[in-house]
Amino acid sequence: xxxxxxxxxxxxxxxxxxxxxxxxxxxxxxxxxxxxxxxxxxxxxxxxxxxxxx
Amino acid sequence: xxxxxxxxxxxxxxxxxxxxxxxxxxxxxxxxxxxxxxxxxxxxxxxxxxxxxxxxxxxxxxxxxxxxxxxxxxxxxxxxxxxxxxxxxxxxxxxxxxxxxxxxxxxxxxxxxxxxxxxxxxxxxxxxxxxxxxxxxxxxxxxxxxxxxxxxxxxxxxxxxxxxxxxxxxxxxxxxxxxxxxxxxxxxxxxxxxxxxxxxxxxxxxxxxxxxxxxxxxxxxxxxxxxxxxxxxxxxxxxxxxxxxxxxxxxxxxxxxxxxxxxxxxxxxxxxxxxxxxxxxxxxxxxxxxxxxxxxxxxxxxxxxxxxxxxxxxxxxxxxxxxxxxxxxxxxxxxx
Numbered sequence: 193x194x195x196x197x198x199x200x201x202x203x204x205x206x207x208x209x210x211x212x213x214x215x216x217x218x219x220x221x222x223x224x225x226x227x228x229x230x231x232x233x234x235x236x237x238x239x240x241x242x243x244x245x246x
Numbered sequence: 247x248x249x250x251x252x253x254x255x256x257x258x259x260x261x262x263x264x265x266x267x268x269x270x271x272x273x274x275x276x277x278x279x280x281x282x283x284x285x286x287x288x289x290x291x292x293x294x295x296x297x298x299x300x301x302x303x304x305x306x307x308x309x310x311x312x313x314x315x316x317x318x319x320x321x322x323x324x325x326x327x328x329x330x331x332x333x334x335x336x337x338x339x340x341x342x343x344x345x346x347x348x349x350x351x352x353x354x355x356x357x358x359x360x361x362x363x364x365x366x367x368x369x370x371x372x373x374x375x376x377x378x379x380x381x382x383x384x385x386x387x388x389x390x391x392x393x394x395x396x397x398x399x400x401x402x403x404x405x406x407x408x409x410x411x412x413x414x415x416x417x418x419x420x421x422x423x424x425x426x427x428x429x430x431x432x433x434x435x436x437x438x439x440x441x442x443x444x445x446x447x448x449x450x451x452x453x454x455x456x457x458x459x460x461x462x463x464x465x466x467x468x469x470x471x472x473x474x475x476x477x478x479x480x481x482x483x484x485x486x487x488x489x490x491x492x493x494x495x496x497x498x499x500x501x502x503x504x505x506x507x508x509x510x511x512x513x514x515x516x517x518x519x520x521x522x523x524x525x526x527x528x529x530x531x532x533x534x535x536x537x538x539x540x541x542x543x544x545x546x547x548x549x550x551x552x553x554x555x556x557x558x559x560x561x562x563x564x565x566x567x568x569x570x571x572x573x574x575x576x577x578x579x580x581x582x
Contacts, residue, residue, distance in 0.1 A: 218247050220254040224261070227253035231281035237317040238280060239250035239310070242266065244273040245257070245352050 249314055250278075258353045264334035268433060269380040270359030271474050273297055275429070278313030284327055286316040288429035293383050294470040300428045304394035309427045316426075339365055356475075363478045367553065374550055375440035375467055375540065378476055382435050382467050387460055397431055399449075409460040412451065419448030419457075440467050465540065471549075480554040480575035483515035484508055484523050488542045497528065497563060503536040505529065506543035521573040524564070531561035548575060 214220060221227040224240075231238045255261060265283065268275050268290070274297070275290035289309045293299045319325045336353045337343055342361035346353045359380075366372035384391065388404030389411065391397060397418070402411040419425060420434035438445055447458045471479060486506035489499070499505045508527040515521050523529075529544035530536055532552075541547045544560070552558060554577035562571050 216247065218252050220252050222254060222256070224253055224255055227251050228281050228283070231251040234251065235321070236249060236251045237278060237286070237313055239247065239252045239313070240266075240277040240279060241252070241254045242258075242261075242268075242275045242277075242355060243254065243256055244354060244356075 247310070250310070256352075258336050258355055258358055259347070260335070262333045263336060263358055264331040267331075268429075269436065270355040270357075271380070273355070274301070275355075276309075278309065278316075280317060280320055282327070283330070284320065284325075286313050286320070287426040288433060289427050290429040291381065291432040293381070293385075294473060300391075300393055300432075302393050305396045305428065308396045309429075312426045341365065360475075360477050363476060367478050372478060373440070374478065378471055378474070378479060379440075379467050379469060380436055381432055381469070382438075383469050384432075384435070386466055386468070387462065391428065393428075396427055397425065405460050405463055409447070409458045410456075411447070411449065411458055411460070415449040415451050415456075417447060418450050418455065419446070421445050421447075438462075465542065468546070475578050477554065477578055479578065480548055480552050480556060481514075481520075481578060482545055482548050482573065482575055483512040483518070483520055484545065485510040486529065486543045486545045489528065497530075499530060500536065503530065504538060504541045504543055504547055505536070506545065518576060519574075520576060521560075522571055523560070523562070523573070526564075528563040529560050530563060530568070533558050534561075536561075548573075554578070 221230070227238055227240070230236075266277060268288065269292075272290050272292055276288065277285050278287045278289065279285045287309060289306060291300045316325060336358050337347060339358075339361045341364055342353070342357060345351070345361065346357060363372060363377050366377060388402055388406035389399060390401040390403075392400040397416055399411060399413055399415045399417065401413055402415070417425060417431055420431050421438050423430070423434040423437075425431040425434055435445070443462050445460050445462055447460055449456050449458060486508050489497070489505045489507055491501055493507075494501055494503065494505055497505070506529050508523050508525055508529065511523055511525060515523070532544055532547050535547070538547055538551065541550060548558065552575055554575055557572060557574045560571045560573050562569050
């Protein structure tokens with residue numbers, strides 16, 4: 193198997209855990225634990241959205 | 247928004263559904279909280295008419311500001327930690343696992359709500375008035391909100407007006423729970439015992455607080471649930487309306503009966519051969535039962551007291567004759 197293909201699952205998991213940025217410049221975590229970590233580190237509150245898969 | 251850490255969760259696989267409990271038929275729902283998972287307030291909620299009846303950018307901004315205020319209070323030790331329920335996860339529902347995890351399909355919010363109810367039906371703990379008829383409608387007790395202003399009352403009529411609620415009042419407490427947003431208030435209302443006959447409401451009016459007691463009418467919890475596509479809701483494929491007292495007298499039916507007039511028959515009834523009711527029929531009893539304290543129509547009796555798939559015998563008045571007709575209910579299936 194091509195090395196890139198072997199890396200796909202790991203890359204996908206990484207992409208899902210990284211914050212996405214929307215048009216307003218807001219970073220959206222898709223990983224809840226990562227959001228908790230950032231909130232702990234920054235002292236900010238959390239705006240948590242549950243939504244159906246678009 | 248820059249003052250918040252934002253998270254968007256679209257799969258419920260790892261979510262503690264006991265802590266983040268809400269009416270799962272909201273396709274969009276928000277919690278404002280902190281790193282210790284203390285929930286300050288909710289934003290969301292809906293009615294039978296639409297998913298976005300109560301979603302509004304102005305009220306969202308108010309909620310965000312309140313979240314920041316409460317976070318400041320938390321940091322200063324001025325807020326008490328709320329007790330957290332025992333954790334619960336979607337994978338604890340075997341039929342949901344079979345339906346989603348095992349097929350590598352998305353564990354959607356509405357599926358969680360539905361499969362919780364399926365399991366409740368199996369173990370006998372299902373209370374349809376509480377678990378199926380979720381999110382009671384404030385308008386049924388005469389409360390119309392000024393939606394952009396959050397919980398400011400726009401108009402009070404009926405039971406709310408009789409309790410003394412006025413336009414301009416700001417709702418701050420519902421049934422003993424402090425509420426900051428419509429999402430908080432609707433959730434607090436949802437937690438009220440369905441047999442309750444009154445609810446305490448705290449309001450701010452001209453700088454002072456008042457507590458009002460709203461008398462809850464019979465069936466205050468009743469909303470149109472057909473859009474929910476719930477597996478525990480028997481599909482009956484007709485609409486009816488309660489007979490008036492005069493109509494009941496005219497037909498020699500007891501005043502307390504749930505006799506109802508069939509107004510519409512869905513094409514599905516013919517297609518699936520579930521019943522042969524016709525518009526204008528009067529249903530006077532279901533399996534020999536003609537009254538129920540929670541019920542005012544035969545359709546509601548079927549939805550509330552029967553399981554999907556049950557077959558019943560209807561007593562029907564048609565053209566002055568009393569006849570018996572079978573009716574088979576169906577179970578809803580999902581799109582994916």
